Amino acid sequence: MKHLFLAAALAFSTASGALAEGKTHYLAVHVDENDPQVMNIALNNVANVTKHYESVGDTVVIEVVAHGPGLNMYIPGKSPVADRISVMSLEMENLSFAACGNTKAAMSKKAGHEIELMTEVTVVPSGVVRLIELQEQGYAYVRP
Numbered sequence: 001m002k003h004l005f006l007a008a009a010l011a012f013s014t015a016s017g018a019l020a021e022g023k024t025h026y027l028a029v030h031v032d033e034n035d036p037q038v039m040n041i042a043l044n045n046v047a048n049v050t051k052h053y054e055s056v057g058d059t060v061v062i063e064v065v066a067h068g069p070g071l072n073m074y075i076p077g078k079s080p081v082a083d084r085i086s087v088m089s090l091e092m093e094n095l096s097f098a099a100c101g102n103t104k105a106a107m108s109k110k111a112g113h114e115i116e117l118m119t120e121v122t123v124v125p126s127g128v129v130r131l132i133e134l135q136e137q138g139y140a141y142v143r144p
Contacts, residue, residue: 067127
């Protein structure tokens with residue numbers, strides 16, 4: 001009986017340990033170039049990091065921040081990665097996209113009309129300030 005009790009206790013502790021949540025990682029990805037290769041590398045980094053952490057039972061929260069010429073990655077009709085962004089944002093619940101409000105305002109002024117961004121994107125006041133905030137919150141920083 002004693003062995004049965006120990007076996008049950010061991011099985012329970014092993015099962016509850018297996019159900020324990022993994023670690024959560026945080027990543028800020030910085031895009032400031034209007035270069036399809038850089039944009040694709042950034043999205044490849046997002047996919048690869050997510051796949052890695054999922055394979056070891058961890059999660060990762062990722063925010064892609066674009067400013068300057070990199071904001072073109074979020075403009076419908078101009079973005080060479082629009083389809084990838086749409087698919088990835090549907091498949092990855094811990095992925096978000098931020099656009100620099102300063103850049104958007106400057107581009108809108110130059111164009112003479114409001115620049116529209118993809119629906120998956122959130123406008124932040126400043127892309128650089130957002131990157132600082134994320135790093136202060138413990139996010140790792142990657143610039144492809």
